[in-house]
Amino acid sequence: MTKKEKSSIADDLLNIYSGILFNNQNFENQINKPIKYDFDCIEYQELIEKYELDKIAGRGSSFNRAKRLLHYLAPKLKHSSWYDNHIECNALKLLEYSFGNDEQGINCLNKSKILEECCLALGIYARRVSIMPFSPYDFDNHVVCEIYDEGMGKWIMLDPTTDGLFVDINKKPLSLLEMREKFANNDFLTFVPSINRLSDLNKLKERYSEMNAYICKNLFYFKIGLECKFGVSKDYLTFVPVGYSLKKNTIANIKYRLxxxxxxxxxxxxxxxxxxxxxxTYEEPKKVNIQVMLNLPIGN
Structure with a gap:
């Protein structure tokens, strides 16, 4: 199959996925729980010193510092979709296992945990977000990070698996909800590598048509840990469109996998x-107000 044929198929899929988002733009609003961000974990200092995070991040805005961390970490973390999550899920253990070791790859879930904690260690608001598909007949979802930039007054998605992010027609970096809205309304946006100069967005959109379709597929609903900290949050918040049953779709997904x-x-x-x-005996989880994903983290 030629690149042109692949791009054409990706564009067709993007239209289907965008249409699903268009018809599911309203979210459930059952509870209102703020996400908590912990900057005081004692392990952060070891993380900073061992991997020279402050030197790598440098100075500047939270976005620029986090983007430097992203570009430093991403190429040094071999990807393995079949990694079994056997290593304790925190940046110190995961980096010890996988950093610079092509024989020991990890998945997007754990790469995003590393980036989240490295950012938090430097005082940058960050959260790991599972982005989920509409169809229960799908083996795949994805996990990324969002960081908060005070200067822009907004959240920005960073993907440590692809070393990239999404921008709009004005080259502004986007949050997950901004991406979802633009895909739903067929507005311009595209994936870009973290160090790209963004000289020709139309060429980038064509080059990354498969990535654009893939991410769009996985923007139907979201899961975020209640506590963004060193180690794993015990509780998770789910942000789900109106009328979508997590229990019903989870059962269908398990049967499909079997x-x-x-x-x-x-x-x-x-x-x-x-x-x-x-x-x-599984109870349908309470769906969180989507406004929680938009809220400023200051004061949490």
Whole structure:
């Protein structure tokens, strides 16, 4: 298949995914819980000193400092979609395991945890966000970071798996909700590598058509840890469009995975079957007001 043919298919898929977002722009509003950001974890100092984070981030805005961290870390973290999450989920343990080691790749979930904690260690508001697809018949979702830039007064998405972000027609970096809205309304936006000079956005949009479609697919709903800190949050907030049942779609997804599992992953069947059984007592989680994702983090 030629590049032109691949790009054409990606554009067709983007139109479908954008249409799904267009028809699901209103979010549930059951509870209002603020996200908490912890800058006082004692492990941060070790993280800063061991990896010279302050030197790498340099001076400037939160966005520019976080973008330098992104570009430094991303190429040194080998990607593995099949990483089994066996390493304790914090930046110190994950970097010790994977940093600069092509034999020990990690997935987007853990790469985003590293970037989140490195930013928090330097006093930059950051959160790891799981971005989720509409269809239950999908093996894949993605995980990225958002950082808050005080100068721009907004959140900005950074992706440590691709070393990139999204910008609009005016070259302004975008948050996840801004990306979702622009995709839904067929407005211009495109993925860009973190150090790109953005000289020709139309060429970049054409070059990254598959990435644009992929991210659009995964912007249907969101999950964020209640506490952004060193280590894993015990509780998670879900932001879901009106009328979408997480329980119903999770059950359908587990059944889909069981029916389509590859031979080399048959050892996962018992855990999937147990998860499916546990869904009998699973309660539909309360959906959080989408305004929480827009709120300024100052004062949390």
């Amino acid at each position: 029916n389509h599992i590859l031979e080399e992953y048959k050892d996962m069947v018992p855990s999937l079957e147990k998860k499916l059984k546990n869904m009998n």
